[in-house]
Amino acid sequence: MTFLRAYFGTLCAIPRDKPASMMLFLSILLYSFFYPAAYMHQVAVKVPLAIVDLDNTHLSRKLAMAAAASQGVTVASRPNSLEEAKRRLQYGEVEAVLWIAPGFERDTLKGRRGDAAILTNGGYLIRTRSALTALSGALGEIVRDAVMMNLAGAGVPAALPVDLIVHPLFNTREGYGSAVVPGVMTLIVQQTLMLGIGLLLATWRGTSRRKTAPSAFFGMAAAFFTIGMCSLMYFCGFTFWVQDYPRGGDLAALFVVGPLFVAAVVGLGLLLGSCYSRREQSGQFLLGTSLPFFFLSCITWPTSAAPPALLWLAKLIPTTAGMQAVVKLTQMGATLHDVEAELINLAVLALAFGIFAWVRLCDAGPDGRIGR
Numbered sequence: 249m250t251f252l253r254a255y256f257g258t259l260c261a262i263p264r265d266k267p268a269s270m271m272l273f274l275s276i277l278l279y280s281f282f283y284p285a286a287y288m289h290q291v292a293v294k295v296p297l298a299i300v301d302l303d304n305t306h307l308s309r310k311l312a313m314a315a316a317a318s319q320g321v322t323v324a325s326r327p328n329s330l331e332e333a334k335r336r337l338q339y340g341e342v343e344a345v346l347w348i349a350p351g352f353e354r355d356t357l358k359g360r361r362g363d364a365a366i367l368t369n370g371g372y373l374i375r376t377r378s379a380l381t382a383l384s385g386a387l388g389e390i391v392r393d394a395v396m397m398n399l400a401g402a403g404v405p406a407a408l409p410v411d412l413i414v415h416p417l418f419n420t421r422e423g424y425g426s427a428v429v430p431g432v433m434t435l436i437v438q439q440t441l442m443l444g445i446g447l448l449l450a451t452w453r454g455t456s457r458r459k460t461a462p463s464a465f466f467g468m469a470a471a472f473f474t475i476g477m478c479s480l481m482y483f484c485g486f487t488f489w490v491q492d493y494p495r496g497g498d499l500a501a502l503f504v505v506g507p508l509f510v511a512a513v514v515g516l517g518l519l520l521g522s523c524y525s526r527r528e529q530s531g532q533f534l535l536g537t538s539l540p541f542f543f544l545s546c547i548t549w550p551t552s553a554a555p556p557a558l559l560w561l562a563k564l565i566p567t568t569a570g571m572q573a574v575v576k577l578t579q580m581g582a583t584l585h586d587v588e589a590e591l592i593n594l595a596v597l598a599l600a601f602g603i604f605a606w607v608r609l610c611d612a613g614p615d616g617r618i619g620r
Contacts (some may be wrong), residue, residue, distance in 0.1 A: 254467025287425025320382030446530025449521030515601025
């Protein structure tokens with residue numbers, strides 16, 4: 249079988265295998281629309297808040313009004329005691345509590361520490377962050393205004409020496425979807441491609457165990473490579489544009505990282521597929537590895553916070569370097585020089601997995617069985 253016959257034969261065989269075609273084609277389309285839908289609002293808004301104002305002064309009421317005007321929270325109740333507010337927080341009636349102690353205005357205007365506290369439910373990290381950001385911003389603004397008015401009344405120039413302006417460099421909307429979805433899309437490309445390869449190889453190995461010619465091997469790998477590149481470009485181009493994710497990076501450099509990443513995924517998929525004796529094993533691998541692969545990529549926290557042993561293990565997974573490189577290039581304006589380490593990692597994986605897969609599928613034993 250020649251290279252071209254294997255290439256086009258593989259592409260034509262995929263539509264005839266419904267589970268494989270659904271995984272390689274239909275799932276990409278579905279994921280591109282339905283997965284980002286969960287993060288459409290990007291940030292949590294109108295988090296239910298309870299305000300306990302035990303000071304009941306002009307400054308405390310002004311603080312309560314500023315908190316109520318924040319986009320991130322909405323006042324759901326005004327309990328008369330902190331204990332009642334804690335009970336409502338415990339039972340999920342509210343997700344944040346703003347407590348203003350007696351003497352808050354007096355102590356603040358006298359330059360002493362006015363007591364106020366923010367309590368949140370840590371079970372929902374995104375909603376907790378939204379409530380903390382809104383309340384801490386309102387608290388800081390009201391206290392600053394009170395201090396400035398006090399200084400002006402004392403004849404001191406009411407001007408701050410420094411104006412603090414916070415502006416995110418990359419995720420300008422500070423949205424959860426913009427931070428997570430671009431990395432997850434890379435994982436989706438890997439997992440769907442590996443599952444499709446595994447389904448097809450398990451079927452072919454079940455019907456024919458004859459030796460695979462090198463030209464047929466490279467033709468089959470090229471067909472899967474084409475599908476993987478189309479999926480990656482579809483996500484990084486069309487999907488990011490439709491979902492309005494940040495996309496001002498070096499897209500041309502993506503055509504250098506993309507082929508290395510997809511080649512590593514195809515090599516790993518062919519290697520694992522050569523070990524499957526049943527089609528179900530491909531799905532079992534997908535279910536058991538998707539979440540660990542995502543966390544090992546260190547997209548959600550810095551690599552300095554991960555154990556060194558796990559970092560070395562993660563380098564054996566294409567998505568670890570692939571996610572980092574794709575996010576840096578498409579979201580953060582990085583250049584190829586900035587992702588040199590990821591390029592080397594992907595090149596080594598593509599070469600190693602390709603060689604092992606070639607040995608498994610092409611170097612058959614004397615009985616003609618694929619693999620050993």
